[in-house]
Amino acid sequence: MDEKYFPEVIEEKWQQRWAETRVFEADQDDSRPKFYCLEMLPYPSGFLHMGHVRNYSIGDALAWYKRLKGFNVLHPIGWDSFGQPAEQAAIKNKVNPRDWTEQNIVHIREQFKRLGISYDWTREIAAHRPDYYKFDQWFFLKMYERGLAYKKDSLVNWCPVDQTTLSNEQASGGICWRCGNQVEKRHVQQWFLRITDYAEQLLDDMKEIEGGWAENVLTMQRNWIGKSEGAFIDFTVLSPDFSRQPPEGGTQNSKVRVFTTRIDTIYGVNAVVVAAEHEIIVNHFTEFSDEVRAQIEQIRRDKMRVTDPDEEPEKIGADTGLKAVNRFSGEEIPIWTANYVLMEYGTGAVMSVPAHDERDFEFAKKYNLPIPIVIVQSSESKVQSPEQNEEQLNEAFIDYGVLVNSGEWSGKTSAEAKREMAQFAAQNGFGEAATTYRLRDWGVSRQRFWGAPIPMIYCDSCGVVPVPYEQLPVELPESAPMTGTGESPLAKVPEFVNVACPNCHEPARRETDTLDTFVDSSWYFYRYLDPHNTELPFAPQIAHKWTPVDQYIGGIDHAVMHLLYARFWTKVMRDMGLVKFNEPFTRLLNQGMVVGETFFDDATGKRIYYTRDEVKPERDVKGKVIGATLKIDGSRLKVALEKMSKSKGNGVTPDDIIHIYGSDAARVFELFAAPVENELVWNDAGIEGAVRFIQRVYRFVWRWHEALKKAPASEPEMSSESRKLRQKTHQTIKRVTDDFERLQLNTPVAALMELSNALGEIKIAPEEANQETLFAVNEAINALVLMLAPYAPHAAEEMFAALTGSEAGILKSNAAFPEFQAELAKKDEIEIPIQVNGKLRSRVLATLETSQEELEAMALADEKTREFTDGKQIVKVVVVPNRLVNVVVR
RNA sequence: GCCGAGAUGGUGUAAUUGGUAGCCACGCAGGUCUUAGAAGCCUGUGCCGUGAGGCGUGCGAGUUCGAGUCUCGCUCUCGGCACCA
Numbered sequence: 004m005d006e007k008y009f010p011e012v013i014e015e016k017w018q019q020r021w022a023e024t025r026v027f028e029a030d031q032d033d034s035r036p037k038f039y040c041l042e043m044l045p046y047p048s049g050f051l052h053m054g055h056v057r058n059y060s061i062g063d064a065l066a067w068y069k070r071l072k073g074f075n076v077l078h079p080i081g082w083d084s085f086g087q088p089a090e091q092a093a094i095k096n097k098v099n100p101r102d103w104t105e106q107n108i109v110h111i112r113e114q115f116k117r118l119g120i121s122y123d124w125t126r127e128i129a130a131h132r133p134d135y136y137k138f139d140q141w142f143f144l145k146m147y148e149r150g151l152a153y154k155k156d157s158l159v160n161w162c163p164v165d166q167t168t169l170s171n172e173q174a175s176g177g178i179c180w181r182c183g184n185q186v187e188k189r190h191v192q193q194w195f196l197r198i199t200d201y202a203e204q205l206l207d208d209m210k211e212i213e214g215g216w217a218e219n220v221l222t223m224q225r226n227w228i229g230k231s232e233g234a235f236i237d238f239t240v241l242s243p244d245f246s247r248q249p250p251e252g253g254t255q256n257s258k259v260r261v262f263t264t265r266i267d268t269i270y271g272v273n274a275v276v277v278a279a280e281h282e283i284i285v286n287h288f289t290e291f292s293d294e295v296r297a298q299i300e301q302i303r304r305d306k307m308r309v310t311d312p313d314e315e316p317e318k319i320g321a322d323t324g325l326k327a328v329n330r331f332s333g334e335e336i337p338i339w340t341a342n343y344v345l346m347e348y349g350t351g352a353v354m355s356v357p358a359h360d361e362r363d364f365e366f367a368k369k370y371n372l373p374i375p376i377v378i379v380q381s382s383e384s385k386v387q388s389p390e391q392n393e394e395q396l397n398e399a400f401i402d403y404g405v406l407v408n409s410g411e412w413s414g415k416t417s418a419e420a421k422r423e424m425a426q427f428a429a430q431n432g433f434g435e436a437a438t439t440y441r442l443r444d445w446g447v448s449r450q451r452f453w454g455a456p457i458p459m460i461y462c463d464s465c466g467v468v469p470v471p472y473e474q475l476p477v478e479l480p481e482s483a484p485m486t487g488t489g490e491s492p493l494a495k496v497p498e499f500v501n502v503a504c505p506n507c508h509e510p511a512r513r514e515t516d517t518l519d520t521f522v523d524s525s526w527y528f529y530r531y532l533d534p535h536n537t538e539l540p541f542a543p544q545i546a547h548k549w550t551p552v553d554q555y556i557g558g559i560d561h562a563v564m565h566l567l568y569a570r571f572w573t574k575v576m577r578d579m580g581l582v583k584f585n586e587p588f589t590r591l592l593n594q595g596m597v598v599g600e601t602f603f604d605d606a607t608g609k610r611i612y613y614t615r616d617e618v619k620p621e622r623d624v625k626g627k628v629i630g631a632t633l634k635i636d637g638s639r640l641k642v643a644l645e646k647m648s649k650s651k652g653n654g655v656t657p658d659d660i661i662h663i664y665g666s667d668a669a670r671v672f673e674l675f676a677a678p679v680e681n682e683l684v685w686n687d688a689g690i691e692g693a694v695r696f697i698q699r700v701y702r703f704v705w706r707w708h709e710a711l712k713k714a715p716a717s718e719p720e721m722s723s724e725s726r727k728l729r730q731k732t733h734q735t736i737k738r739v740t741d742d743f744e745r746l747q748l749n750t751p752v753a754a755l756m757e758l759s760n761a762l763g764e765i766k767i768a769p770e771e772a773n774q775e776t777l778f779a780v781n782e783a784i785n786a787l788v789l790m791l792a793p794y795a796p797h798a799a800e801e802m803f804a805a806l807t808g809s810e811a812g813i814l815k816s817n818a819a820f821p822e823f824q825a826e827l828a829k830k831d832e833i834e835i836p837i838q839v840n841g842k843l844r845s846r847v848l849a850t851l852e853t854s855q856e857e858l859e860a861m862a863l864a865d866e867k868t869r870e871f872t873d874g875k876q877i878v879k880v881v882v883v884p885n886r887l888v889n890v891v892v893r
Numbered sequence: 894g895c896c897g898a899g900a901u902g903g904u905g906u907a908a909u910u911g912g913u914a915g916c917c918a919c920g921c922a923g924g925u926c927u928u929a930g931a932a933g934c935c936u937g938u939g940c941c942g943u944g945a946g947g948c949g950u951g952c953g954a955g956u957u958c959g960a961g962u963c964u965c966g967c968u969c970u971c972g973g974c975a976c977c978a
Contacts, residue, residue, distance in 0.1 A: 176974080219897050223973055226896065231977070263978060276978095316976065343976045353978045361894090362976055441977055562973080675918075676905060682971090689905075692918055695933095702933090741909080750907070753917035760917090836913040841959040843913055881958050887912050891958045 004708070004805035008701040010665025014797040017812075018119050026814045027121040029077040031545065038074040039549045040066045041528055041588075043557030043565070044081045047107040048088045051114045053673070053685055054558070054597040056657050060670040061594055061679050061748060062556045063120045067793035068743045070121075071813075071820035077549050078121055079531035081128035082108050085136070086520045087165055087181060090453040094485050100453045101481075104131055114657060118666045119797055126531045130523035135530065136455035137476035138540040139522050142572075143447075144458055144469050145579060151197045152447075154467070158280075158346075159446055161189040168193060170446050170519065172227070172564040180564070188306070193448035193516070194457060198571045202228050202440040205570055208585045215590040217680070220562045227563050229441025233264035234425040235350065236434040238275050238327035240283065241335070259283055259327060259338065262349030262439055266428070267420035268356040270409035271377035273367060275327045276320065276339045276355045278346035279303045283338070287325060295321055302342045318343050318366050329354075330433045331424070332410060341366060349439050357399065364399035378404045378417065445568065447519040452483045452492040454517030462504035462511035471505050477513070491515040524565055525572035528552055528587065543581050554746075555588040558596065559680075566591070592746055595682040597673070599655070655685060667795035668694040674794055675752035696752075697798050700759050700787060704802040707780060710769035711806065714781035723831060725779040731761045732783040733828035736821045739790050752794060758787050786821035789813070837862045838889040839871040847888075855882045862888040 005012070021027060042062035045055055066078040082104075089100035096103075108129065115122065128135055146152040160174035161167070164184045168191055173180040198205075206228050209221050240257040259275055277283055279302040288296065298321035305319060320341030327338050343362055344353055357367035357374040367374050374396060403417035412420050428434030448457065456477045458470035470477055480499045483492035493499050493515040504511035526540065532549050533541035557565075566588070573587040660669045672693035677683045721729070735758040739751040762783055767776065785806060792799035792813055803818065804810045829851060835858060837845040845867035849858060859880050862868055868890065875892040882888050 217898095219972075222897055226974055229974090229977060233978080261978080265978080318976075341976095343978095345977065348977045356978090360978070362978075365976090439977080441974095559972080678906080681905090684905080686905085686919080688919055696918085698933095745909080749905095750917085753907070756917055834913080838913085838959070841912095841957095846913075879958070881912090883912060883959095887959090889912080889958050 004705060004801060006705055008698050008798070010667060010797070011662070013801040014117070014119060014661075014666055017797045017800045018116055020800075020810070020812060021119075021121070024812060024815055026812060027078065028123045028125055029075060029079075031548065033075040035073055035075040037077065037549055037553075038066075038069040039077045039552045039554075040069065041079070041552045041555050043555075043561065044083045044524065044527060045111065046083045046086060046088070047104060047111050049107050049110070051111055051118075051657050052597075053599075053655060053657060053660070056118065056660075056669060057597050057673045057679075057683065058556060058558065058594055059115070059118065059120050060673050061592065062554075063670070063796075064674060064748055064793035065554060065556075065743075065746075066121055067796060068820065071789060071792065071818070073819065077531070078123055079126040079128075080115065080120070080122045080124075081126075081527060081531065082111075082130065083520065083524050083527070084108065084129045084131040085454045085517075085523055087167070087451065087453070089131075090451055090485060091165075093453075099482055101131065104129075104453075117661055118657065118670070121796070126534045128527060128530050128534050130455075130520070130527065131453070133476045133478050134535075134537070135527075136523070138526075138530070139455040139518055140458040140470070140475050140477060141472065141540065142526065142575075143518065143522070144472065144475075146196060146575065147459075147469055149575075149578075151200065151575065152194060153197065154192060154194050156190060156192050157195075157446065158188050159191045159193060160186045161191075162186050167449050167451055168446060170521070170564075171443050172445075172567070173521075175563070191448070193446050194459075194514075195444040195446050196571075198445045198568075199440060199442055201571050201574050202230070202442050203438075204574055204585070205442075205567065206230055208570075208574075211586050212589065212591070216588075217591065217593055220559070220566070220591065220593060223562045224567055227442065227567065230438060231264050231440075232436075232438050233262060234266045234421075234428065234434055235260050235262055235437045236266065236269065236330075236354065236428055238329060238336075238354070239433075240338070241326040241328065257283075258433075259352050260350045261352045261354045262437060263354055265356065265359065265417075265421075266424045266434075267403075267406060267412075267415075267417040268359045268377055269329065269331045269354065269424065270406070270412070271356045271358050271375045272329055272332075272334075272336060272354045273357055273363075273372050273375065274337050274339045274355045275352060276341050276344050276363075276366070277352040278344045279306065279340050279342070280346040281340070281344075281351045283325070283352075284323065284340055287323070291323060295323060299323075299340060302340060305342045316342070318362070318369060320366060320370060322370075330428070330431070339370075347443060348441065358396065359399055359401055361399045361401060364396075375408065376400075377407060377409050378402075379407050380404050445519075445571075447522060448516040449519055450491040451517050452479070452485055454520055455479075455522065456493065456499075457514040457516055457518055459514040460502055460504060460511050461514065462506060462509065464509060465504055465506040465511075468504055468506050468511070474505070479517075491517070493517070521565060521568050525568045526576070528555075528569075529576075529582075540581075546582060550582060551584050551586060552588045554590045554592065556592045556594065559593040562593065590746075592679060594679045595677070597683045597685055599685045655687070660690065664690050664694050665697075665797075667697055667798045671697065671752060671794045674748045676749070678747065678749050696756055696759065697795055699763065700791065701798060701802060703759070703762055704784060704788070704805055707769045707784065708802075708805040710772060711777060711781045711784070712808070714777035715774050719774045719778055721775050721779075725775040726831070728761060728765075728779040728783055729827050730830060731758055732779075732786050732821075733824055736786055736790070736823040737825075737828060740820070740823060743793075751790070755787060755790055755794075758783060762787070789818060789821055833885060835862075835885075836887045837865055837868050838887060839868060840891060841889060844868055844871050851885055855884060858882050858884075858888055862890060 040062055042058055045051065062078070066076050070076045084104045089104050092098060092103045093100040130136060143152055160169040160171065162169055162179040162182065162184060164182045165179060169179060169186060174186045177185055179186050206225065209225070213221065237258040237260050240259055259277065261275060279299055284299060291299070302319055302321065318341060320339050323338050323340055325338040326335050328335055343366065344351065355363040355366065357363040357372065358376045359378050364374070376396070378400060406412050406415050406417070406420050412424065415423070425434065425436045429436070456479060458475060458477045460468045460470060462468050480496045484495045485492045500512050500515060502511055502513050503509070529541050529546055529550065533545045536542060569587055573582060574585060576582050577585060657669065668690055672690040673683065675693060676689050735754045738754040742748070742751045762780065765776070765780065772780070788799050788802045788806065800813055803813050807816065809816060832848055832850060834846050835849050836843055837847060845865050847861045847865055849861065859882050862880065872890055872892050878891040878893050880888065880890050
């Protein structure tokens, strides 16, 4: 140990030592309880940013804590290395995406090592290597066999910037998840995974992870799955009246099926409205008049239009001239088509009930359709005639109520009617109770080079033929012409495309699309368990030891996509017999983003790259930065808080921070500055506080470590001064332990700072300290150093070595997290606040043993208290043992 | 519009069950050391008031001996979803 704290020296030293002693490698045969600590694997796009540092510091603190608590900890890392940035870089810089990716991995791995994150590097994986993506393909074939992978033509989300299709999850809000640009719609043949088969389980199994996952994530997934319960109802379709044939009262057996959650409103139906792509429109299209056809074309065009998320879409529709019969009322109603009915949801057709649905109301008003009222608030409110009320109706009445004008059902409540009417429809063969989901199947085809090829072959005589397992992996060619035109680059590589059909051995063509990279990340955490297995993604008996993941840590941005896909994948794996549980991640922690102040030129709106010294911020009365000026030329800048990144120029880089302050300080600051789930605004001043804290502890160890070698092994006679330090030590152990258990990582740092401050108050020179002081200090500093290890492992190792005289390392020395001893944490003396009418007036000193009666007497006798009670009537005295006394006076 | 989370000093935050609001830091001010500075160390720092004291956890009510915490109503902020029938 040097006198001065040189982070760059001790950090490099301990990183080397850890690598040599292989102390972070998880042992399959270790019999201690296991703990699988997992952080979301990074995309190797060049550099880690401070958000990564936060994510991995949280995971590392937890991994260290669990190791010190006696767990066999698995803490792996890998690379989510397929994906578009590599391909974009390839197009832009004419480099091979493989080389670009491998170079980035080398650099980021170096950054991880400089951060000193305690990974088991023997388990490192990378999605872009054939030994990994072989099993993406293997899983795909397994799903194909199980009927979970299928190909269909569909209207997909298309990102014009990234030139690829996107899943619904990736195009949420009409915005590309990666580049943030608006998506378009395109018709493409693509492969889908039948995630909708698992919709109910994805919803239902949430009860297994409730409590372990943040409520907002579960809610977001629940909303995304969007279960709604209702009924399918068939309306009989009559021949079009323009065919000059009489309707013949439902003699045709054609029908249109709608989905509704409000079957109780069925007597209020004024029309059946179908999507423009609905088969009824397609089948009858040639029979429609030119005018109707033109209107339908217009609706279709409107659907392809990219809509502004803020824009209130205008409803447009067309009366097709077709008629349908409402089997409940026997009424004949028109069939319309409109842009507000979605082909992708339910049956692509709805019953329009304008009086009791906002959208139908708006539509009926626009096209002057009747608005019959069939639900009223209660049975007392009489409706004389629907027509009369229509005039007064300003908005749809969407609440439940009592049925009116509904034939034999009138007078029933909505709840009764919903139940009975669905039954009635089922008994009479024109409907059934039904559940629908908003969730769609997962489109996984991507027209990209840098992904796992979909292992399928198209043969003119045999059709679609899966690649036989023994031919996996279907390897990507060395390179392919990447022009960014939207066609799969693999289609332009004849050696790849042309293949013999595995069935008939005639010439055939390979599928040229690659798999969505979210496939890679849906199961990667199983591969860490058995990363070198060449036959299977992993051996089930090995996985059995480690999974499910005990703690998963990552950004909230993955609340729906990745976490939903990974849950789905695990359920499929369970059905395949690979795992035995339903949910992959027992506990999930979503850390908040690290944001920085980004400055924009006021005039041009362009980003300004800055350093702290170049910009003078202006703050409002609350201290919030509202603007800034550039010091050099005084030009005005706008300010926004944005996720830190290199491209936005608002970030400090981990390399710089580590270079200046050290990795330990960066980690202490990021964990201390805010609760892990909060957004963290980076400021350089904060990290200096973290350095000061580490230095204070370090200086203390430097001053005392020689003297402490003479500290007695067992407790000598104690004075109250030394006992106080022991109390503080054990109170701190309790706070830190409890907070770690509930994943509150900021407050333990505060507790450790308090303990450090308590040590700082010891004014005697170490060489003059007596036995009891040496004992108490020795206990305190050892506990402090060990509890600091999860936050600042390098500094902790260095101080631990100085204190023990051994360079073996904390974990190799079998050092354990300090044990809390309740009797030592007890205070001799406690301060009891005295309130008068709930207001704090005084304090008295007592002990834990002081009885209620004594406390009451002490309070009433207290001089300051009497100033507020004298001359008043004491109504009662509330005594909370060891807490407070409240005197109630009148 | 719907769903969810939140609002505490100049700033980040703390306060497991209703029991001393503001722990721990940052910042700021003063002091000490120094030729000077940096670092370190010491003191102060919710607001008003010289003081006793009063006020104070977004706003308004309520429950309670006692409310940052519980209940009701409102305002605002952030996040998600959004023509989902």
